[in-house]
Amino acid sequence: MKTILNTFDAGHREWRCTCCNKLLGLRSGSVVLVQFARGHQYRAPRPVSAVCRSCKTLNET
Numbered sequence: 001m002k003t004i005l006n007t008f009d010a011g012h013r014e015w016r017c018t019c020c021n022k023l024l025g026l027r028s029g030s031v032v033l034v035q036f037a038r039g040h041q042y043r044a045p046r047p048v049s050a051v052c053r054s055c056k057t058l059n060e061t
């Protein structure tokens, strides 16, 4: 199965919660990839804000 991840280069970096270090997504340059539990994937240009599902901290990248 082809995923958005395939379009990311090898230089991507993990985007983690600043509070609990939970993985929120991946970022590559000006783009962020977010993947949810049921297989949904979203790719969005930065800046992106997300609330951590574990500790509810607002993270921005």
Ligand SMILES: [Zn+2]
Residues within 6 Å of the ligand: 017, 018, 019, 020, 021, 022, 052, 053, 054, 055, 056, 057
């Ligand atoms: Zn967190």
